[in-house]
Amino acid sequence: MHGPSAEERLARYMARFASAGAFAYLALLAPQILSQFGRLQPWYTPLFVCAIFGPALGLSFASFRWSMRRIRTLVTSMAVAYLIGQVLWLPAFDGPLLELTESAWIAVFPGLISVTTAIAWSNRAIFTYLVLVASFGQVVNYYSRVDHGNVPLFSDIVFGVMFCGLFTVTVTLVVRTGRLLDTTRVAAEYQAATAAASAARSVERERFDALIHDDVMSTLLSAARAGNSPALTAQSSTALARLDRLRSGIASTERVGPESFLAYLRSALSEVDDHVVIDAGTAAVSVDTTVPMDAVRALSASAAEALRNSVRHAGDRAEREVHVRVATDSVRIDVRDDGCGFDPGSVAPHRLGLAVSIRGRMRQVPGGSAEVTSEPGSGTTVTLTYRDPGDTT
Template sequence: MRGGVGLVASVAAVFGLGVPASPGWTAVAVAANTVWVAIFVAVSVTRGLLPWLMAGEVALTCVLCLTQGDLVAAGMLSGGVSWVAGLVTMTIVTTGFAWRPGLAVPVGAAVALCHLAGARMAEAGDGGTVTAGIHVVQILAVAGLMTVLRRAARLADDTLTAATDEQAAAEVLRERRSAQREQNRVWHDTALNVFTAIDQGGLRRGDLRLRNQAAHALVELNLTGRPGEAPAEAKLDARLRVVVELADLTVHTHLVPCAVPWAVAEAFAGAVAEALTNVARYSGVREAGIDMAISDDGEVLVEVVDHGRGFDPGAVPAHRYGLRESIKGRMTSVDGLAEITSRPGRTAVLLSWPASAKARP
């Protein structure tokens, strides 16, 4: 804005040249103003309204005001229509942007007084009073406007900061709850399952499966809360084979090569392990099947099926952790899905990971 007004003022000074203005002094003033405009624009755009830049702006405008008798035609000295008066207005506005009212108002007033003094020395028709009145109104208006804008900006900053803090706190709380849920799932699916199997007589001292399941439980518990130690990617088919080896069942599998993010592989593995544990405990059969596929759009599908007595998924109490968290909650945590259907003779747990996160064969 200062650049545009400054260039217009230089053009107006040249084309509005008239008695008693001096062509020589006007040429010097126009050259000085034009060079200063270039400096002002370059510095303000790259480094802002620095103190020395504003001091130079005020000093140049005051000099032009005091010498306006040699720069402005007689008919343009009154009424605030001269090119020098225009520069005074621009300086008032600029100081209002750069400084607080406590400094901008007295500096603006000093510039206005310089213009008034220059107009009287040049014997302006109205003695410079009309233009001085205009400048006073401009000083007060700019100070008032900038005060309102600064207060609004401060209020907006405070509101944004508060909202950001609330969002950060909510995110921390969400992550803590998510970590707590995952820790509960791991405890449920590892140590608790091993202890339950021992208590029910499914695993006995010296049983190799007891040793393997206990070792696996220790590994899972050690990884809990330390995701940085886990690999970025895992082979899902290999991870599911480990789950099958630890199962207290005969499991028939159809697995295909598939690499997914480590967290996704762990979610599938944990959900499948819980599904197989439920088969062993409640179905009344000792066999299950796992079928794995990748759809054309990249969705990973894993289905665990048994042909036992079945159950009503809707009748499972809300406090039971296995279906709600160890299967459904775990898949939801990685943007996956778990669908459970059951009737006498067939129970199926279908796990899927959306195509929005592509799997790689």
């Protein structure tokens, strides 16, 4: 099972960054907010301090607990509250006018709000909002001050938009990078899955071609040496049946018995490590027990990949063993080693052996699942499970 996407992880980090910024702004602006309280209508300051800084401070908690949809809603509510606060500043402002060195507190942090929207909105919406709040903040300052000096309003607006835009562009690029990583990862997983499926088909075709070749040659040799006989007739029928199966392909719904499944599994494992210990048990199954061919392929290929990972990464001194248990309605395979182990949560997204060749392959089979248990220094166990979805017990 995949964890959060790269885009989501980066967005959550940005939410925590924005929340920390909001806390810093609130602490720094507290004296200014209190000094301007008496210049505004009594309802204005408590309403908009709570409506703006409340959601901003709550982003830190939300980034750990909430879904991205709820986080986006919270970000949107804060951005809307900030814009409304700017619009209502002028009608709520009773004076006296601010000095030239003073700024309306509502106009001080449009960049923080714009940065926050970068984790939730599209690029066009982000920069439209940035231009709007940065411009309106300068308008608020311009008409709230006694004298604005020799600097025209337009110059202040341009400077405000450019200054806030630097931070907003940076955060937007960070989130976009996460989106590109996700796209690249999906494409890589698709290519790896396609390659794995192609390789599996090739191996399977070679295995069955060799088997059928042996049957055909054996039948012809028997006919040449001993002539017609009941045994030759049976042998010919078997060879023809297998040729028909090769021509039509083995359907994913076709079922095989436990012994055929184990033979298929042993063949797949021996191609990776022909010395691996395989402990197989089928004592509890009935004579009618069968496993669908798609499950046989997935279990065998996933077990082979788990064994291959062990050979590559467990260490030269690691001992490996495979335990197989076939029950009436289920199959369980444990691929174990006592090697160096690893932290499954730290596996990089581009490492596709677990994600595609094991977990992904087992997820494609109804009733299939895979679990990886490992710790550094404690070895690794890959557990593959198949339970017949048609079983109702």
